[in-house]
Amino acid sequence: MSGTGTENQTRSGDGAGRPAAPGSAGSFHAMWRELLPVGRHPGTGGYRRYAWTPADAECRAWFRQQASARGLAYEVDRNGNQWAWAGDPAAGDAVVTGSHLDSVPDGGAFDGPLGVVSAFAALDELRARNVQLTRPLGIVNFGDEEGARFGLACVGSRLTAGRLTREQAHRLTDGDGITLPKAMEAAGYDPDAIGPDPERLARIGAFVELHVEQGRALDVTGDRVGVASAIWPHGRWRFDFRGEANHAGTTRLADRRDPMLPYAETVLAARREARLAGAVATFGKIAVEPNGVNAIPALVRGWLDSRAPEQGTLDTVIEGIEAAAREHAVAHGVGLEVTRESFTPVVEFDHALRDELARILGKEAGLKVPVLGTGAGHDAGILAGAVPTAMLFVRNPTGVSHSPAERAEEDDCVAGVLALADVLEGLACR
Numbered sequence: 001m002s003g004t005g006t007e008n009q010t011r012s013g014d015g016a017g018r019p020a021a022p023g024s025a026g027s028f029h030a031m032w033r034e035l036l037p038v039g040r041h042p043g044t045g046g047y048r049r050y051a052w053t054p055a056d057a058e059c060r061a062w063f064r065q066q067a068s069a070r071g072l073a074y075e076v077d078r079n080g081n082q083w084a085w086a087g088d089p090a091a092g093d094a095v096v097t098g099s100h101l102d103s104v105p106d107g108g109a110f111d112g113p114l115g116v117v118s119a120f121a122a123l124d125e126l127r128a129r130n131v132q133l134t135r136p137l138g139i140v141n142f143g144d145e146e147g148a149r150f151g152l153a154c155v156g157s158r159l160t161a162g163r164l165t166r167e168q169a170h171r172l173t174d175g176d177g178i179t180l181p182k183a184m185e186a187a188g189y190d191p192d193a194i195g196p197d198p199e200r201l202a203r204i205g206a207f208v209e210l211h212v213e214q215g216r217a218l219d220v221t222g223d224r225v226g227v228a229s230a231i232w233p234h235g236r237w238r239f240d241f242r243g244e245a246n247h248a249g250t251t252r253l254a255d256r257r258d259p260m261l262p263y264a265e266t267v268l269a270a271r272r273e274a275r276l277a278g279a280v281a282t283f284g285k286i287a288v289e290p291n292g293v294n295a296i297p298a299l300v301r302g303w304l305d306s307r308a309p310e311q312g313t314l315d316t317v318i319e320g321i322e323a324a325a326r327e328h329a330v331a332h333g334v335g336l337e338v339t340r341e342s343f344t345p346v347v348e349f350d351h352a353l354r355d356e357l358a359r360i361l362g363k364e365a366g367l368k369v370p371v372l373g374t375g376a377g378h379d380a381g382i383l384a385g386a387v388p389t390a391m392l393f394v395r396n397p398t399g400v401s402h403s404p405a406e407r408a409e410e411d412d413c414v415a416g417v418l419a420l421a422d423v424l425e426g427l428a429c430r
Helices: 022-035 054-069 113-128 155-161 166-170 180-186 198-202 217-221 260-277 311-331 351-365 379-383 410-428
Strands: 073-076 082-086 094-100 137-142 204-212 225-231 234-242 280-289 299-307 335-344 371-374 389-394
Touching: 022 054, 022 113, 022 410, 054 073, 054 082, 054 137, 094 113, 094 410, 113 137, 113 204, 113 410, 137 155, 155 166, 155 198, 155 379, 166 180, 198 204, 204 351, 204 379, 204 410, 217 225, 225 351, 225 410, 234 260, 234 311, 260 280, 260 299, 260 311, 299 311, 311 335, 351 389, 351 410, 371 389, 379 389, 389 410
Parallel strands: 094 137, 094 204, 204 389, 225 371
Antiparallel strands: 073 082, 082 137, 225 389, 234 299, 234 335, 280 299
C-alpha cells in the first residue's frame, strides 16, 4: 500500500468531511499489515489464497481473531461463510457488510480483503464515535468468491442464496481432481451440510459491500469513493478444440489437425468482437493435451470470460466469437464443443438503498457522490436477488486488478473506512 499520513485524512472528492478517529485508522493499518503476508507467493508477489487450502485457513483464523478481539459473536454457516455479529442477528433487519478473503491466482492484495478489513475498521470508527446500534450489525467473509480452485465464482454466496445446489457443488473439481466435498472435509467442514440458507438471508435488512474499484472511473473523476449502480451481465464459456496428436517433427503441415490454430484465431476473434461492441472478452486460461513441446496437441481447451453493459450486446459478442471459432475449426479439420459454464445476468442494485448511500455520503461530505457501473462480479451481486444490496468503491489509481500491481492509496483506503462507517451509522444507528 502506498501513500502517507493517513490518520487525519478525509473521505472523498475534494477532501471534505470529518477526519478519522485515530483508533479506526490505526486499526485499519494494523489489520492490513497482519493480513498482508498470508498466501503471498515469494516469487510473483501475488496471492494464492485458494478455497480450503492452508492459506485460506490462515485467513479464516485471522477473521475469527478479529471478531474475538472486538467481543463479537462468531459463527460459521452451513456453507463455510464466516460471520461476526454486534447485536443479536435473530432480531432481524440486520445491516451486514464485508466481502471475501480468497484470491485469483497471483492476485492483488485489495480485491476482497479491503472490504473485510474496512468492515472491522468501520466498526471501530462507530465505537469511537460512541454511537448506539439500533439494528444488528454483521461482518461477513464469503468463501470461495473468486472461483480460482474449482472454476465457479461466488460459491459461498451462491450456495447461501440458492443459486447453486448441493448436488452441483459436489460435482465441482479442482485441477488436481480433488472434489469440493473432499477439500471441505480436509479443511474440517461438512460438505453434506451445504445448501440454501433462506432463514439466514431473511434476517438481513441490507448488505453493503466495500470493494476496491476494478477500473479507473474514480481516478478520472478525482473522487475517492463511489457508489455502485449495477453489475454488467457476464459469463464464462469453455471452448474444446479436438484435433489429432502427432509428432511435431515428422508430420507435414498439410497433414495436421492442430487444434492450437483455431484456438489462436478464436482468441483474436474475441478481441475483435468485443472491441466492435464496446464489451470485453478474454481467454485467460488454457489447458493443452498432451502438452508436450514436441507434440501436436490432441486437445486445446480455452476458457472465455466476456462482459458487456447490456444483455443484447453480450449475446452478440458471444455469437460472433462462437461463429468464428466454428469456422476456423472446420478449416483445420478440428472438432469444437462450446459449453457455457456460468452466467450472471445484469444485476441492478437496490435503488432505494443505493440512493440512501449516496444521500448519506453526500450529506457528510457536502458533495455529489459518483454512481458507476462495473464489469466485475461480486458476492453483493449474488445476494441482490434475495436482500437489498449496495456497494461502495474505493479509488484505484491505475485501474489494475487481479494482479500483484493492484493497489489503492492509504488515504483513499481510510476514506473508504470512513464512508463505510457513515453508511453503517446511517443504516444501523438511526
